[in-house]
Amino acid sequence: MELVLALLLAPLLTGVVRRTKAVVAGRRGPPLAQAYRDLWKLLHKSAVYSRTTTAVFRAGPVLGLACVGGALALVPAGPAPALASFPGDFVLLVALLGTARFATVLAALDTGSSFEGMGASRELGFAVLAEPALLLVLASLAQATGAWSLVPVLRATPEAELGAFALLAIVGATLFGLLLVENARIPFDDPTTHLELTMVHEVMVLDHGGPDLAAIEAAAMLKLWLFAGLLAGVLLPVVAPAPLGVAVHVAGVFAVGVAVGGIESSMARLRLVRVPQILVALVLLALLSWVLGPELAALS
Amino acid sequence: MTLLLLAVAALGCGGLSAALASRWPGWAGRLGAGGAVLGSALGLVPVARVLSGSEVGALELGWAVPGGALSLALDPLSAFFLAPILALTALTACYGHGYLAADAHPRRRGLSWLWFDALAASMVLVVTARNGLLFLVAWEGMAVASYFLVVHHAERDGVLRAGWLYLVATHLGTAFLLLLFARLAASSGSFDFAAWRAPAGGAAALFVLALVGFGAKAGLAPLHLWLPEAHPAAPSHVSALLSGAMLKTGLYGVLRMLEILGPAPRSWGTWLVAAGLVSALAGVLLALVQRDLKRLLAYSSVENVGIVLAGIGLAVWIRAHGDSGLASIALAGALLHVWNHALFKGLLFLGAGSIGRGAGSLDLEALGGLLRRMPWTGAAFLVGAAAIAALPPLNGFVSEFLLYLAALRSVTAASLPSLAPLAVIAGLGLVGGLAAATFAKAAGIALLGEPRSPGAAAAREVGPAMRFPMVVLAAACVVLGLAGPLGLAAVEAPVAHLLGARGEAARALGALAPTLWTVGAVGGGVLLAALGFAGLRRSALAGRSPRTAPTWDCGYGAPTPRMQYTASSLAQPLTALFGGLVRERLARGASGPRSFASEPRDPAEPPFRRAFGAVAALAARLAPLETGSTHLYVLYVVIAAFAVLLWKLA
Numbered sequence: 001m002e003l004v005l006a007l008l009l010a011p012l013l014t015g016v017v018r019r020t021k022a023v024v025a026g027r028r029g030p031p032l033a034q035a036y037r038d039l040w041k042l043l044h045k046s047a048v049y050s051r052t053t054t055a056v057f058r059a060g061p062v063l064g065l066a067c068v069g070g071a072l073a074l075v076p077a078g079p080a081p082a083l084a085s086f087p088g089d090f091v092l093l094v095a096l097l098g099t100a101r102f103a104t105v106l107a108a109l110d111t112g113s114s115f116e117g118m119g120a121s122r123e124l125g126f127a128v129l130a131e132p133a134l135l136l137v138l139a140s141l142a143q144a145t146g147a148w149s150l151v152p153v154l155r156a157t158p159e160a161e162l163g164a165f166a167l168l169a170i171v172g173a174t175l176f177g178l179l180l181v182e183n184a185r186i187p188f189d190d191p192t193t194h195l196e197l198t199m200v201h202e203v204m205v206l207d208h209g210g211p212d213l214a215a216i217e218a219a220a221m222l223k224l225w226l227f228a229g230l231l232a233g234v235l236l237p238v239v240a241p242a243p244l245g246v247a248v249h250v251a252g253v254f255a256v257g258v259a260v261g262g263i264e265s266s267m268a269r270l271r272l273v274r275v276p277q278i279l280v281a282l283v284l285l286a287l288l289s290w291v292l293g294p295e296l297a298a299l300s
Numbered sequence: 301m302t303l304l305l306l307a308v309a310a311l312g313c314g315g316l317s318a319a320l321a322s323r324w325p326g327w328a329g330r331l332g333a334g335g336a337v338l339g340s341a342l343g344l345v346p347v348a349r350v351l352s353g354s355e356v357g358a359l360e361l362g363w364a365v366p367g368g369a370l371s372l373a374l375d376p377l378s379a380f381f382l383a384p385i386l387a388l389t390a391l392t393a394c395y396g397h398g399y400l401a402a403d404a405h406p407r408r409r410g411l412s413w414l415w416f417d418a419l420a421a422s423m424v425l426v427v428t429a430r431n432g433l434l435f436l437v438a439w440e441g442m443a444v445a446s447y448f449l450v451v452h453h454a455e456r457d458g459v460l461r462a463g464w465l466y467l468v469a470t471h472l473g474t475a476f477l478l479l480l481f482a483r484l485a486a487s488s489g490s491f492d493f494a495a496w497r498a499p500a501g502g503a504a505a506l507f508v509l510a511l512v513g514f515g516a517k518a519g520l521a522p523l524h525l526w527l528p529e530a531h532p533a534a535p536s537h538v539s540a541l542l543s544g545a546m547l548k549t550g551l552y553g554v555l556r557m558l559e560i561l562g563p564a565p566r567s568w569g570t571w572l573v574a575a576g577l578v579s580a581l582a583g584v585l586l587a588l589v590q591r592d593l594k595r596l597l598a599y600s601s602v603e604n605v606g607i608v609l610a611g612i613g614l615a616v617w618i619r620a621h622g623d624s625g626l627a628s629i630a631l632a633g634a635l636l637h638v639w640n641h642a643l644f645k646g647l648l649f650l651g652a653g654s655i656g657r658g659a660g661s662l663d664l665e666a667l668g669g670l671l672r673r674m675p676w677t678g679a680a681f682l683v684g685a686a687a688i689a690a691l692p693p694l695n696g697f698v699s700e701f702l703l704y705l706a707a708l709r710s711v712t713a714a715s716l717p718s719l720a721p722l723a724v725i726a727g728l729g730l731v732g733g734l735a736a737a738t739f740a741k742a743a744g745i746a747l748l749g750e751p752r753s754p755g756a757a758a759a760r761e762v763g764p765a766m767r768f769p770m771v772v773l774a775a776a777c778v779v780l781g782l783a784g785p786l787g788l789a790a791v792e793a794p795v796a797h798l799l800g801a802r803g804e805a806a807r808a809l810g811a812l813a814p815t816l817w818t819v820g821a822v823g824g825g826v827l828l829a830a831l832g833f834a835g836l837r838r839s840a841l842a843g844r845s846p847r848t849a850p851t852w853d854c855g856y857g858a859p860t861p862r863m864q865y866t867a868s869s870l871a872q873p874l875t876a877l878f879g880g881l882v883r884e885r886l887a888r889g890a891s892g893p894r895s896f897a898s899e900p901r902d903p904a905e906p907p908f909r910r911a912f913g914a915v916a917a918l919a920a921r922l923a924p925l926e927t928g929s930t931h932l933y934v935l936y937v938v939i940a941a942f943a944v945l946l947w948k949l950a
Binding site: 051098131 | 668669671672682686689690691692693697701704705708709711722725726729730732733734736737740741743744745747748749750814815818819821822823825826827829830831833834836837840841844845846847848849850851852853854861863864865869870871872873874877
């Protein structure tokens with residue numbers, strides 16, 4: 001269900017983020033559906049392939065897109081079940097994002113470009129800390145809810161008490177930080193900058209064009225939806241059965257999009273050397289949520 | 301059992317006839333490799349039978365050695381470790397036949413095969429021996445045979461030093477085992493494993509002895525120093541066998557001792573988890589900074605041995621809490637990782653050998669662009685790199701997934717305090733991310749981009765004898781990744797044997813099979829979706845004639861391959877983050893050229909260097925006793941004999 005929602009609405013989420021930024025900056029901004037048109041346009045363009053590249057370069061975008069799609073298949077949309085659900089499925093989710101990253105990094109190295117090598121290097125550096133943080137924060141949710149699969153974990157209704165609320169605050173903050181890192185957002189990376197030296201994710205895909213770039217953009221939009229969906233699933237209780245509950249979930253996802261736009265409008269990009277420090281802080285937060293989880297739950 | 305003896309006999313005959321045929325290198329290779337393949341094929345039959353649940357009779361023969369007995373048995377634990385040993389022996393023998401055919405010293409080939417087959421035979425004996433003395437003899441034979449294999453290229457720089465280091469390390473380990481076995485034999489009055497029991501109160505000390513003795517062979521940090529020296533020095537098919545199979549005999553020893561020393565207390569589990577995670581983290585960080593491909597792979601073995609040990613520790617820890625079903629999941633993960641590591645590390649070492657053969661160098665900064673020039677090797681190496689980085693849908697993920705699952709469930713099973721599982725989850729997460737970075741670097745720099753040296757530019761694909769084993773191993777990585785329950789079925793018997801809880805293990809692992817099928821289905825779905833997207837792209841590009849051009853590179857157009865990102869710079873953000881692993885030297889002249897050099901360093905080395913320096917100084921003090929006069933030596937012997945007599949009488 002989440003997969004279908006994401007496939008249909010993920011470009012709209014990107015549109016919402018852009019519109020939020022534009023509104024805050026006092027501009028009109030592009031139409032909400034611009035992202036759909038961009039994808040359509042890219043799909044109808046031809047491509048230029050570097051002579052240095054091999055099949056790895058061509059496999060990167062499609063494998064990345066497929067992996068993010070596979071990860072989305074494990075996430076429930078509010079009351080609607082996930083396509084596949086089993087004990088420990090969030091480990092597979094994190095690992096699939098890892099496979100997507102591996103494919104993207106190798107595709108970047110395949111061009112032999114120093115810029116893309118630099119992007120690959122930074123991406124790997126960030127991921128080493130972001131990955132365990134994501135795993136830990138999801139595991140601490142599992143620990144707190146006593147379930148070990150995403151569907152029951154995200155469905156568990158948070159008690160309206162202080163302990164559970166504090167845990168949710170910590171987990172939510174960590175997940176939101178990870179959303180910003182993993183999706184190459186300000187303050188960790190600037191998706192709209194024009195200076196290649198300061199980029200992380202965008203610089204890895206400089207040589208991709210046409211349908212390949214469309215696949216990469218689509219994967220990025222789906223990934224944003226994935227994290228926003230996780231965050232909405234954690235923070236929003238499932239209040240109603242299918243149609244209404246799913247609508248609440250989607251509204252939550254778009255609310256996260258507005259928050260991302262707000263952050264992007266109000267902050268500057270961090271210096272690169274600061275990023276690992278923030279990442280370590282996120283890991284520590286994730287550890288904190290693990291350690292405090294049972295204590296706080298016991299309080300309530 | 302008869303088949304297993306025949307396998308050992310085939311290995312022995314193959315090796316001896318190869319040595320006798322040294323004058324005819326072609327025949328030596330055929331006999332040596334043929335004996336290895338035949339022996340492995342024969343041995344795999346009883347192994348498969350035991351793993352599928354049937355029993356194979358033990359063998360008990362007399363031996364003239366006091367206390368010794370030629371007693372062999374094939375229980376599920378032995379069979380489980382025998383499987384990768386035999387399979388890798390056959391595949392690396394096939395590869396070695398092609399690899400040594402182009403060797404500069406054809407006359408050495410016969411002896412090389414003798415030691416190769418001897419190594420395989422002694423590994424078979426190590427994991428099937430049921431008598432302490434027989435075990436030690438086989439263990440020693442394994443060490444000696446592998447030493448001679450490591451120094452095959454004795455004329456090259458540093459090879460003899462690496463061999464010497466290996467010999468010292470392995471004998472130090474054996475010294476601990478001697479102590480351990482002597483203590484066990486003294487308290488039970490027999491050298492038979494079956495008679496050994498943990499002495500009351502002294503089990504923990506014996507366990508430490510076992511961990512050090514077997515850990516040195518397994519390459520557990522900080523006892524790993526011989527590994528990054530010996531593996532690169534050895535010919536590649538030997539490195540693959542050493543790393544894929546021989547290290548595992550150390551893990552086998554740890555498991556066998558856990559069985560003998562009886563139900564392990566919880567604290568052992570905690571210590572095993574700690575030791576395993578330290579080894580995993582140290583190994584992967586040191587692998588990340590290496591420039592030499594085979595050193596990188598050697599350090600990554602330190603990492604994987606650590607992961608297995610942490611998994612064993614987790615199983616011990618959970619088991620001590622009384623949950624055999626959950627412990628069997630952790631143990632299944634650890635054991636499955638043994639097989640998986642044999643597959644992908646064997647594959648990667650063979651791939652590294654082909655790269656070295658094709659491009660003439662193993663220095664990552666001299667490689668590049670090899671996927672175009674060596675498509676078979678390159679594709680197989682890519683599969684191995686993704687598998688060892690524990691990425692789905694390949695086999696490395698399946699075993700780590702089982703470990704994660706056991707850790708998670710032991711936490712949510714509320715009754716257990718959660719420090720060890722937390723350490724496993726956090727540790728595996730961090731190690732997994734670092735391993736992905738390490739192997740993105742190894743595969744990306746070696747195989748992709750433009751060649752960084754004339755050798756790499758002129759690289760050519762290796763012959764079919766070397767290609768075939770790599771393809772088989774890569775295929776096995778994919779199959780075990782997509783069909784996880786196959787691996788689960790193979791570990792069930794040894795897990796049930798080790799935990800002594802057949803019903804609970806079967807139930808817990810049986811309940812996992814649907815989960816692993818789902819994991820495989822999601823992975824397969826992802827692959828199919830990627831293929832589908834590639835098809836869509838093809839139809840989108842049809843009629844639009846995509847062009848080829850130089851890499852854009854923001855307009856530079858790649859004037860020289862040296863402008864590419866290097867392996868060291870790719871890893872730099874991470875080495876800066878973790879610190880202390882790279883020695884950087886920046887030479888600043890007042891004018892003229894400046895130079896910058898960086899080299900990886902191993903923090904475990906200085907303490908050992910100091911310790912061995914102290915030993916050497918002590919030995920130098922004793923030197924005056926060594927006069928060279930036989931009379932004095934005889935006197936020493938007499939004094940010693942007299943002293944022993946006095947001590948015995950008193």
